[in-house]
Amino acid sequence: MIYRVPTRYEELTLVIKVFTESPQSIRIVVEDEDQSNTCFTNRYKIVDGESIFFVRMPVSGNNALVSIYNEDNGNVSSDNDNSFQVKSISKEQLEKKLDVIDFANPLVRSFVNFATRFSYNAGSLNSGNYTSDDQKFMIKYMPIIEDGGQEQTTPARIDTETGIIEVSKKQFLDFSVPNRMAILLHEFSHVYLNENVDDEVEADLNGLLIYLGLGYPRIEAFEVFAKTFMNAPTEQNKERFDQIKNFIDNFENQNTFLHQ
Amino acid sequence: MNDKNFFYVAGAFLVLVVAFSMRKTEYQEVKELPSETLSFDSNVLPSVLKPPSRLSENEEMPELASPRRFSGNKSRK
Numbered sequence: 001m002i003y004r005v006p007t008r009y010e011e012l013t014l015v016i017k018v019f020t021e022s023p024q025s026i027r028i029v030v031e032d033e034d035q036s037n038t039c040f041t042n043r044y045k046i047v048d049g050e051s052i053f054f055v056r057m058p059v060s061g062n063n064a065l066v067s068i069y070n071e072d073n074g075n076v077s078s079d080n081d082n083s084f085q086v087k088s089i090s091k092e093q094l095e096k097k098l099d100v101i102d103f104a105n106p107l108v109r110s111f112v113n114f115a116t117r118f119s120y121n122a123g124s125l126n127s128g129n130y131t132s133d134d135q136k137f138m139i140k141y142m143p144i145i146e147d148g149g150q151e152q153t154t155p156a157r158i159d160t161e162t163g164i165i166e167v168s169k170k171q172f173l174d175f176s177v178p179n180r181m182a183i184l185l186h187e188f189s190h191v192y193l194n195e196n197v198d199d200e201v202e203a204d205l206n207g208l209l210i211y212l213g214l215g216y217p218r219i220e221a222f223e224v225f226a227k228t229f230m231n232a233p234t235e236q237n238k239e240r241f242d243q244i245k246n247f248i249d250n251f252e253n254q255n256t257f258l259h260q
Numbered sequence: 261m262n263d264k265n266f267f268y269v270a271g272a273f274l275v276l277v278v279a280f281s282m283r284k285t286e287y288q289e290v291k292e293l294p295s296e297t298l299s300f301d302s303n304v305l306p307s308v309l310k311p312p313s314r315l316s317e318n319e320e321m322p323e324l325a326s327p328r329r330f331s332g333n334k335s336r337k
Contacts, residue, residue: 002290009306034300059309065290077291089287107325114312121311124300129315135322139312157336163324166336190337191327197337 001078002067003089004033007060011094011215014055016068017087023048024083025071032061037123039176040064043219044071047084056094056217059120059177096215110134111188112210119180122172139165139184141172153231158187160197178211178220179227185210201240205247212251221248 005014018026026047032038041055057064069075070083078086102108114132118125118139130139145152145168155171158164165187172180185207190197193206204225211221225244229237302311315321 002293003287004290005287009309036300062304065293066287078289110325113308117309117312120309121302124302125311126314129321130312131315131322132312136325138315138322138324159336160327163327187337192325193328197327200337203337 001069001081001086002065002075003086005064005066005089005091006062007057007064007091008062010060010091011058011096012060013092013094014053014057014064014066015088015090015092016053016055016066017050017089018047018053018068018084019050019087020047020084026051026084027067027069027071028053028055029067030055030057031065031067032123033063033065034061035121035123037173038120040178041176041217041220043223050087054217056215058094058096058215059116061120094215097213100213101210107136107192108210110136111184111192112214114139115181115184115188119177119184122167122169122175122180125169127169137163137165137188139167141167141169144168144170153228155228156183156187158190160191163191175224175227176220178216179224181214181216182207182211182221182224183228200236201243204240204244208244208247208251212248218248218252 014030016028020026023046025044027042027044029042030040032040038061040057040060043053045051045053066089067075068084068086070081073081073083101112103112110132114137118130122141125141127141127143130141131137145154145157145166152168154168155175156165156167158166165184167184175183186203187207189203189206189210194202196202208221212218222245225241229241305311
């Protein structure tokens with residue numbers, strides 16, 4: 001079943017309360033009503049009794065289409081599925097931790113603005129070269145990323161000399177807005193925040209600090225790293241995922257996580 | 261209007277404001293979506309969400325922000 005929720009370009013948290021009488025796999029998809037390929041979340045949970053979905057949205061469109069359905073029955077109207085009830089949908093204030101982000105750094109401010117606008121619009125942008133307003137950053141939005149005619153599995157990469165970011169449109173179309181932000185902030189961090197430009201974990205954590213501080217949802221961060229690592233399931237990536245999980249858990253608990 | 265009446269009116273007004281703000285909004289289920297997505301005009305977006313500028317084919321590449329450290333080895337991360 002689909003609900004139209006006016007979000008009016010605001011920062012908000014959608015709170016969706018669902019009830020089932022037995023364990024059911026309930027999926028929530030929140031999409032922009034006007035922009036194609038612009039999804040804010042696509043997640044599921046086994047619901048047994050009453051359960052609440054919190055969808056953090058630092059970015060939203062004018063109206064959101066909220067799909068709530070039982071995975072066994074597909075996205076049908078409420079008349080055709082009585083395996084669950086939507087008790088309520090409401091909007092709450094978004095929690096952010098902006099003090100952890102170094103907004104005194106003009107490059108951080110500029111890139112956050114650029115990445116937000118690119119991530120929100122990537123579903124409808126043509127391939128091409130896009131720049132930030134101050135022209136300090138550039139994204140080459142390419143059909144695919146390839147080397148010597150061979151398509152690369154990475155959704156994005158940054159040139160450590162020039163700072164140019166290459167993004168695969170083929171992959172980005174399938175990513176949610178938060179997924180896209182997490183990826184872009186990782187690439188930015190390699191060149192502009194890392195002590196060691198080659199350190200992938202440092203880039204993960206520097207990027208995540210900004211991502212989580214802005215109020216973006218944890219689950220979409222896990223999802224994008226898991227998707228990327230599944231394409232390259234190395235021992236290094238497994239360790240990266242463990243470090244990412246620890247970092248996110250500690251961020252939520254306001255603990256300090258040291259990466260050395 | 262004497263002071264007592266003023267406070268009664270002000271109190272009633274306050275109760276109404278609180279009651280309306282606590283009222284849950286019921287969102288209607290969408291039974292049918294439009295068959296075609298209308299073309300989207302990005303001019304309606306607020307400035308923080310407008311699409312970034314796209315360089316034209318012949319436009320010169322700008323001088324980007326210098327990387328924090330130059331490693332000396334060209335690589336892509």
